[in-house]
Amino acid sequence: MDKILTRYGDNYIAELTPEEIRADIEDGTADAADRAQIPPLSKDEMDYLYEIITCPQKIVSVVPGKEVVVSFDAGTLKLSVRNGIPLDRLQAILTQERALASDSIELCHVDYSYKPIKPIISEERQAMEQAQLLTTLPVLYGAMPNMGLYTKPDGPCENWAELLPAGKIPEARAAQEEAIEHAIRDIVFVASGMIESGADGINFDTVGASGDADVKASLEAVRILKAKYPTTGFEVGMAGEFNLGMHGQLAFDDEIIAGLYPHQQVKMAERAGVSIFGMAINTNSSMSLAWNLARVVTFAKATVAVAEIPVHANVGMGVGGVPLSIIPSADAVSRVDKALIEIGGVDGL
Amino acid sequence: MSKETYIKEAIESIIEYNEGKALDVMNRAVADGCDPVEILSEGFSAGIREVGDLFGKGRVFLPELMLAAEVMQKISSIVDKEVAAKGDATEKKGTMILATVQGDVHDIGKGIVASLIKTQGIEIVDLGRDVSVDDIIAAAEKYDADIIGTSALLTTTLGEQKKLEEILREKGLRDKYKTILGGAPATQRWADRIGADAYAEDAAEGVNKVLALLAK
Structure with missing residues (x-):
């Protein structure tokens, strides 16, 4: 039988047989089920995923009525920094709203972390006010918690990434606990300023990139902000498919943070007051699209099944089954979107 | 005790990042006449690889991984000494x-x-x-x-x-x-x-x- 044109996780073109694609789907869903202790896809779901992946059209789409909304991370960096189009942030927001029909957008600074926004908060507030005056789409403000910025020489805390390999585990844990307090203070300061300047919501991007301390700081900050601004929305997008345990003993409401997978992360996020949960599943660049997508959809289905808040799947490059490439191919991206929506049941991308 | 039992215990000691248990296993194995290099490669080394796999699945966290690695390094240095004491040519590891x-x-x-x-x-x-x-x-x-x-x-x-x-x-x-x-x-x-x-x-x-x- 003819081979089917598909992709590997690094965007390389792959020509696989139907049997190889089916085997990859089975292996991918089994891998997710084993890692997160969740149910694998059913036979019908695997058959439908096979249909999506082997569809002869270059680009696929969801069936009418299944459309979902999109939200962004690094929102105003997409057109200017990523695509090299000389637009300022306000022009980028207007382009997203009026030319690209985006459902929402995120205003952000090129120093995409909460800490460096503190000294320029007045400029950021002005940009938010201008954006709100000129647009009707929801404009969120966003940045990363980025706990690494609190370690020496950039910050006051000892560097746990250096302490851990040196065997100084209590010191590494103490440094992370100290950094959490700094991060919460900075996030609440910046987010409060932006909300009071009209932000429709606050986005926490790549939460957990520095490990479980990063997650704790973000969720504690959301809890404080939600109590302060109960009508504001908070989106939390994760860094990876499980919380990396750099500390290992940190808890949120007595539940250990490290090691949680998306279907557990979302419940913790709900308790903190998060409005939209951004699940992030890592793409394995060595494996096929079929393997990666089966895995991602398995995680998504389990997460959506337990979530009481909308789940938006992160489909940036190298995440969510999207190939890890500077320009991921449209054939792969459109299949990822369709499968995540129609099989995974996600509420947004 | 059989070599297989020592290997099993060696693997467990690394997964539990239990330095005392690891040293005890190695000492008993050597006293029983087992080849320390064999216990290291088939036991302790297999244990550290399993810890690495568990870390990759989010079931073991970085501090524990580092503790396990520390135990492993101590065991490796003991094996080096044993090999040197026997007068065997120490294999260049690189x-x-x-x-x-x-x-x-x-x-x-x-x-x-x-x-x-x-x-x-x-x-x-x-x-x-x-x-x-x-x-x-x-x-x-x-x-x-x-x-x-x-x-x-x-x-x-x-x-x-x-x-x-x-x-x-x-x-x-x-x-x-x-x-x-x-x-x-x-x-x-x-x-x-x-x-x-x-x-x-x-x-x-x-x-x-x-x-x-x-x-x-």
Whole structure:
């Protein structure tokens, strides 16, 4: 039988047989089920995923009525920094709203972390006010918690990434606990300023990139902000498919943070007051699209099944089954979107 | 007690990062006449690889991984002493240069790789992150390395791994070193394409691949 044109996780073109694609789907869903202790896809779901992946059209789409909304991370960096189009942030927001029909957008600074926004908060507030005056789409403000910025020489805390390999585990844990307090203070300061300047919501991007301390700081900050601004929305997008345990003993409401997978992360996020949960599943660049997508959809289905808040799947490059490439191919991206929506049941991308 | 029981206990002691238990197992195995190198390679080393796998699944966290690596290093040094005391020729395990390539500041994964490979008695010269190809080659020459390992976490810095292969060839040094690479955007296909000797998907696989390269 003819081979089917598909992709590997690094965007390389792959020509696989139907049997190889089916085997990859089975292996991918089994891998997710084993890692997160969740149910694998059913036979019908695997058959439908096979249909999506082997569809002869270059680009696929969801069936009418299944459309979902999109939200962004690094929102105003997409057109200017990523695509090299000389637009300022306000022009980028207007382009997203009026030319690209985006459902929402995120205003952000090129120093995409909460800490460096503190000294320029007045400029950021002005940009938010201008954006709100000129647009009707929801404009969120966003940045990363980025706990690494609190370690020496950039910050006051000892560097746990250096302490851990040196065997100084209590010191590494103490440094992370100290950094959490700094991060919460900075996030609440910046987010409060932006909300009071009209932000429709606050986005926490790549939460957990520095490990479980990063997650704790973000969720504690959301809890404080939600109590302060109960009508504001908070989106939390994760860094990876499980919380990396750099500390290992940190808890949120007595539940250990490290090691949680998306279907557990979302419940913790709900308790903190998060409005939209951004699940992030890592793409394995060595494996096929079929393997990666089966895995991602398995995680998504389990997460959506337990979530009481909308789940938006992160489909940036190298995440969510999207190939890890500077320009991921449209054939792969459109299949990822369709499968995540129609099989995974996600509420947004 | 049988060798198999000692091996089982050795694996358990590493998974439990229990230094006391590990030392006890090794001491009893040696007293019973078992080959310490065999207990190390089939027991303790298998244990550290399993800890690496568990870490990859989020079931073991970084502090525990580091504790397990520490126990492993202590056991390795005991084995070295045992081998030396018997007057056996100590097998040269090798020296490895490790670096995150220029333009890339990600080094958590590389640190884990360094910790696990060290446990196998291989000397690691960790150059850190954002390291130029010239500096990597200079270090390889200075330390008379056997292997050069590079990590690239960005699609934009992946090209540095190719540059390393090219400059090694230009300088006539390519056959002097084995090269191994890793990082999220790297694949076996990439390693084959640029002419690297090996690719490792994660730290646990890195240990196996480095040992295999040294055995060549």
